[in-house]
Amino acid sequence: MKVTIERNSLLKSLAHVQSVVERRNTIPILSNVMFEAEGNEVALTATDLDIAIVDRTGANVVDAGSTTIPAHTLFDIVRKLPDGSEVDLTLEDGERLTVKAGRSRFTLACLDREEFPVMNEGDLPHRFAIAAEELKRLIDKARFAISTEETRYYLNGIYLHVADTEDGPRLRAVATDGHRLAQVEQEVPEGASGIPGIIIPRKTVAEVRKLIDEFEGAVEIALSDTKIRFSFNGAVITSKLIDGTFPDYSRVIPKGNDKELQMDCRLMAEAVDRVSTISSDKTRSVKFSLADDLLTLSVNSPDSGTATEELSAAYTADPMDIGFNSRYLLDILAQVEGETVILQLADASAPTVLSDTIDEAALYVLMPMRV
Template sequence: FSTDPTDVQLELSNRELKDLLARTQFAMAQQDVRYYLNGLLLEIRPGRLRTVATDGHRLAMAELNRELSAKKDTQVILPRKTVIELQRLLDVSDAPVKLSLTSNQIQVDLEDLRLTSKLIEGRFPDYERVIPEDSDKIIKCGRLKVRAALARAAILSNEKFRGVRLTLEADMLRIQTQNPEQEEAEEEVEIEYNGAPLEIGFNVSYLLDALDAIEGEEFIFKLRSPDASGLIHDAAQASGKFVVMPMRL
């Protein structure tokens, strides 16, 4: 570990850190030339710890709200390999994990193990700017019901583009997909919605990843227009947010 004085130290449980990583790591980029996207942002502020990942097409953010021992605001980017290794080492216990950060390194102390890693240099995008705030079409849906319908539709989606078309009507979500062999799938799911009709396309894999990162039985899906990003979060609490850019179909 470097001889720099440690800038920031904080302690949380195995379970808390594992959960923050699990809810965001799937959105990290892979081998993007914007190297800072090939990792995961760890943001520490008074009373809050956030993890954020984005590959430019989608974004995942999770947060833990409680007082931590860290004394100053900090943002660091953990490399992809470090995140995956941590996820493997952590368990779902209340055993403590201590994080020590300097300007270019992180040290993670578990009960019987120490992991040290370099950090990714660079500036993470201003992620708060891409979280939609003015969506006027708000849907409440059963998570498992919608997930199952999307998974069935995904089987017949184009393997390369993975596109699905979502059509919103009063209390109804229609999911449609087709592939180059002209095979089509259509699913209808009852939802809570009383706004204007809307048709929008998404990458079905991104929607499934977001729903898998939510634990609650119901989720909120906020949309505005066919060319604006959608926002997904647990209906019970918004400590995790998932932004998905639309695609043209």
């Protein structure tokens, strides 16, 4: 195999695939990226057995061939080469890959491509396309609430399904970690109405989100009960889905919260951030004291001291005190696009519903804390 490829093109493809490769692997071949050169392009493939990414880019292929190369080592080499340089890759004896650029020369040990695991997609009967901006919105407004608790593996992803609503079927993305919940929806894309409810793993969500930033147009999605495939220009992500049942999240979204607080989202976020400086690292709790058109934020830490801040707010219900985890609250406020955020409350122990005046299709639930 002998290939010449422009450094920036190779770096871009490697950046797409190498992040799938775990830094520590008990299976040596999984530390490698499969490099296939044929025609006028090269295809790079990386996998961790749960997710696989294939990225294609143009190249001058002198001799076709394939091998597997240590992913992170090759990425670091190419990243440090001069911008705009031409990179020559030559496979020698099937075991060594020589990388040349200008006066730089590297020799890397390779592993036989026959050992490289190929993910079997199986049949993917459900197929539809969704605009990259719409998919980005679904991911961004939900993924911060994905649980990282491995014992509750069925919460370690975004639940994507078609929900029946008063306005008809809607494509809905939901994530929760038990402390907060994010729900965001949109019109059902053509061809998606019959999809099963699926849980897309956190790592897959992160990889898809990275590719969206460099892509315009429609993302092609194909899925079954167990696997999903996202197709971009030149890049394809195939992933296993989480084998579990997502809980009935509708039961934790309160319907009768009768106390409403409206205020400037940016001012609230800045004030919460300021007073939480005093709160202990374990709880990060902030107390909300609500009275007529006044919100008082306060933190009382035995170790650090106290902090209070008063804010003007639209609130006319009975006075009440309620506590929130400041980090969780700030994560939600960061997703609000409009100037005003609406909090619907019931009492100090009931979940609070937060919504956006601009994006009515997004809704958030936050569990209170004892303060």
